[in-house]
Amino acid sequence: MTRRPARFLPRRRQSSRPRRRLTALLLAIVLLPLVPATAQADDPPLPPPSAPAARSAVAAMQPGWNLGNTYDAIPDETSWGNPPVTRALLKKVKSQGFKSIRLPVTWGIHQGAAPDHRIDSAWMAKVRQVVEWALDEDLYVLLNMHHDSWMWVNNLSTDHDTVLARFSATWTQIAAEFRDEPSRLVFESINEPTFSGTSGDDENYRLLAELNRVFHRIVRESGGRNAARLLVLPTLYTNADQGRLDALATELTSLRDPMVATTIHFYGWWPFSVNIAGYTKFDTTSEQDLTSTFDRVYDAFVERGIPVVIGEYALLAYDHNRPGIIERGEVRKYFEFLGDYARRHKLTTMLWDAGQFLNRNTLQWRDPELFAQIKSSWTTRSGTASSDTVFLPKSSAVTSQVLTLNPHGTDFQGLRRGSRNLLRGKDYTVSGDQLTLTAAALTELAGDRTYGVGATLEARFSRGVPWRIDVITYDAPVLSSASGSTDGLSIPTRFRGDMLATMEARYDDGSNAGPASWTSYQQWDTAFTAYTGDSIKLTSDFFTSLKDDSRVTLTFHFWSGASATYHVIKTGGTVTGTTA
Template identity: 55%
Template structure:
């Protein structure tokens, strides 16, 4: 990832200073693999590692599933700068106990490496990285160690300052390779994270990517020790799984004639869905096909030809975000994670969850959302059934009628519906025709109870395997917006949500052009141009959206809600103020 999510601010106790200083001294002396006397006189040996299969394909398969220590050692300038506590051995023990078999430890070296020849690396920082790596290895985890945000901090300048950047990159990997040359083979090296090359031509970018990967390979192999047959991970430009860029990487890997090489790419879903822009509010056919095609390309380009693939990062961009409303509707996100696990198993790809702080709370060592993690974990081994949505909306202002959903069986068999531990009766409470399930009006009336706005009941659709699909029965009325005034830097639309939730916002001017910072689509980006504030009863139009408004122009907004309701609103920016007007139905 290029941009950090802002994590919660916690701190924890770090390692003893004496141990760290002694380790740093040994690194400087080139004795980093030597046993280190810890406080109290006990020798700390390089940890015993898992037994790594000889074949790269088998080794990478044994690494499934994997987890990223994101926003820690890759944070800028230091490990706790982005809010995570210092990593501990207990963290890796927890990760291992939760079923992970490998960890990716992203490291940004820029603040700890001189930018002038000979491009020295701070011994204390290298010692800290080694300490964290050794803790993970000691917990019987494979470890992938890399060069991370350096890619956009200084490596990106290689197209303009080739010789100096390449010399720094080579010096960095020379130092890393020397420091870790005697580590167990369960430690893997990854050349660089998501490299980009500025304004270079496509052909030149291909050359530069090849040069970085092959330079990294040559340095590590020449450093001796266990680096002679260590598994090495080579990336595409940007970590992108496009066919052209994976073909380039395939060419590089085959030309190196090294059976210990691994291809890596990243996958964050179809972009409109991943960030909720351009109307990408559902995990629809476009999003599903994007994922299916990406994993098919990984299989056809690499794994079917004996080259293993390590999916170094996957997830949804900026989701979950525990500091802002969810961009992606929860059930739709669960469908994505379920699909990733299935597609990866079919393609023979090992997956590494990108976790900047959002999944595992590193202060408590507990999952922030255990139910979400249950879906991720289940996807590693089996499929789960889902449905077209995870809510059934019942309008309070109208008589209750039957409601239908489409079941997505995903190779399972539907076993029935449950409410509060009791199985509902097919034919009386609901009916099934093909893959369509319909809840009767009588059952919905009973489940809605006194019909307060919001969730009245939760059902479970159970299948022959995998996790049950939860369906909320929600009473709602069409949200009501009110007139408001504000400044050109702060404006919020008073909103009575009435049990509904905001899905997206469409913004245009009277001439049909798009309004807002995302000019290529009328559907603006969730939490970037607008954001619901449910506790305060408003929809916030962000500074970015307000800045993009034309002076004196009327922007016509359509707020789309998950019930299917659409509500119109107008805003005008003039002389430092913003006026909002609700559009009344005629």
Template identity: 60%
Template sequence: MSGLRDHMRTIRRGFRMPAIGVVTLLAGLSLAVPGTAGAAVPVAPSTTTHGTPAPAPDGAMAQVAAMQPGWNLGNSLDATGEDETSWGNPRVTEALLDNIRAQGFNSVRIPVTWGRHQGPAPDHTIDPAHLDRVREVVDWALADGFHVMIDVHHDSWQWIADMPADRAGVLARYDATWRQVAAAFRDSSPRLVFESVNEPQFTGGADDARNAELLNELNTSFHRIVRGSGGNNTTRLLVLPTLHTSADQARLDELTATFDTLGDPNLAATVHYYGYWPFSVNVAGGTRFDATAQKDLTDTFDRVHNTFVARGIPVILGEYGLLGFDRHTGTIQQGEKLKFFESLGHHARIRQLTTMLWDNGQHFQRTGFRWNDPELFAQIESSWTTRSGTASSDQVFSARAAAVTDKTLTLNLNGTSFTGLRHGAGDLVRGTDYTVQDDRLTITASALTRLSGSRAYGTNAVLHARFSHGVPWRIDLVTHDTPVLRSATGTTDSFAVPTDFRGDRLATMEATYADGTNAGPHGWTPYKEYDRAFAPDYAAGVTTLTPDFFAEVEDGAPVTLTFHYWSGTTVTYHVTRSGTSVTGTAA
């Protein structure tokens, strides 16, 4: 299952586009490439010197600890089009790296895809212009004082995946790639780190055990080539991934065997983590960071720590995030998203895992130099050093059609203590505006009535629960009524349900046939994937059903849709597909 998840995430990222659960990423010299009859490939090593920033600390554990926290320069030098702008990001600038450094990041992972910029066999010569550009960006980052990690990135699924059918050819190209990269950076600062391959996967391999043997061959060859290239490469920190960068125990054990064989103290392991899949993409009713999603996170980090860190092998979480971010960061509800990142940062810290946020351009603006979601970054940043209190929800709903009543939230103190509830610059009055009993925060009906004013649909006021440390927890006071859906016609390529949301927000959607069986994609669950099968458009007042949804709906079979809203309200609707035509009716 993890192999499929990782493969799908890798493919989706290629269009950024985007697996589930666990998943990693990471002058004047002539170079002889094996199998080329001694053909020399000229490679100019980096000539920039960096005297001001501190050198890499002694020991792999210390260096990886110094890399915390890290950030990914995703979808730039790893883009598989004509150049680094082909996936929609602007050219990388020195100013971007300066600004990322100013956010508090100590390391930057620079994914690099080499394949499109290589010549044919037997030399597989890397285009000097591409290599020079990689070197330029690396040198900017080193000059900023970053620890820098470069890798062989989307090559993993573009051509390395063919290794089961073309072992000799793939290995020769892989070796040629690393010989050239190692030679180019042999004299670079020890703060430059090499990662052997991003998210390794193999097409048509017999099974995971055989695929692990192929990965071991790549990792071992990478190690031999880099160590034999001289200069700072003789002791440079090298990062090795598990198969699929998975943290399943079998994958961790396979990589452990490689570490045991190599016996090199200057090595680190890497895995990736994108959360419990139903929560990470919002499918199968996985709308909340619930006990199951929390256990997936803690179990994963415990396994990685116990397998590697506990025996002195450092671990880099080379990518982390949520897979729904590959569409947009609103796929996962904001409060649930914040709880995930708060927990991830804490558990990574106590398990001594260095984290590197995956950012393909959706988080930090690469020309505006601002966070698209400052609240999210504040939570991430806080988690580097402490815990924050949260609550069962960041939304308190009151129906306009009913009398206002007291509303209660459960506080997740996370080792903090509750200190007060604030509206704007003023503190609310404990005992009058709210009460706290153990972990139960109750906002009184009188306070809700006063703060909600005329009770227009939507958020009428914003409160902040404050704790002894960490960031405050935002609470939106929302006035709503049951959404109203209207009949519509359209096509399988373009169908939208006219929706008067009336202040509510859509959480998920069920789809079933008259006999109770599941309709649409992901047939194993009635709950469809947010954005992939359906999506709300609050500004336009519609709920869209996608072509992907109708592609797996039976022709002529009426489908009952049940829309679940964050207030707890549900509304049913019926759609029928007839060829490419679709008719929708309100229940």
């Protein structure tokens, strides 16, 4: 995967002229044979719609799941931490409601020398086995060329003939191997295409169009079921900026093939997706980034009868090995919103799972509540709230707490703890969208006031999945002085029930400090981490970016709303940290 931040664009204005769009589409189809392939226009030509069979197939692939970090791993399927694929895994995926899998495969490291570039027979047999297992489970399979995109295909501009010959040889072998497989096997030309040494986007677009034409010709000419097999073509970088979409629309026009679909990837508003610049919540900015992206894709393709596969979606920093980068409730809000908006825009979604969602050793979901939220979003909306936590300071009396409900068109049904329903009017009240938990109820729920989660509630709505609310006892975290080297500094921290949200860093003159010099709010995992219950760690990258002998003031922000100030100074290879 090659991750790129999505560009923020304003919300699309809804069109009030569907008849004009339909007329333009019909004219484009009628006049298309009269337009030279080299014709230039201010706007890209409207591509002809895909065949009903293509649209039906893509719709039948919803929802999809990626077998990530396996056959795309380097050098072999277990190299990136996942176990060998089993038939039981695919049965599990099918049983959970998925209708398709995307099978990313890196071919280049399993190929011989030029001119044949012969794919290792044992590797091809492994890929074939997974394809057949999945087809036997009645799953669609989207088979692609994956990390080859940045390992050698990216050199197309500077080593054109060599790269094109290898690309052709690779797809010739794949097409021949699978030419007689059922139509539920779908081919994707290249993952996240990128090119080095080019003059800019215009050249990038030409190179990608050339690759897609070669891919298209090889597959179609290989015969068998490949003559009418559904083919999926990506935008440049699989990005959904308007220029990328327009360029792909032009490609589709030149191909004149009704059995094609398009694909992009989506990992959310980049600052939220990696926790930088203070974007710790799935707020209106993150929401608008998603709606703008999906609206552009819908307008460019779906509305013109061309199906779209969101070939990968997740959050860049979501990883079970690194908990806390993105707060759990905010993760749930993102997936709830994404699933619903994609469904209403007829976009087929394929969850990128490199092992962070489904544990492939136990075949259990690592976070069952999160998966339930994802699964529910395929068919309906769920209610949420402004937060999934209620913090009660241990050092002061318990008071009532207010959360804002986000029903999303559902009806709020009440609160439950385990098998017991809380009493409306006594334990909580509702006024409009304001849910108030009473002091008496919270006192009972907090129990012995031990730091941490004292009780978990469910806010229930008329449809969708419940919204979890943790009642947490805390006090403001306490940090201690420390010393170390520029390899990293561990700051002893008593979290006392609280959780770190983000960190700011500034020099005494007010300027930003840290690797991300454009913002005071540094990126989790790049500048700092907080994965253990006893410390906050500052990284070597953070100290490398600092000026010598200049004091840096750190402000740690916690999810309770508390904050803590800390000072660090780098002198040569040593660093010291002191409390404010």
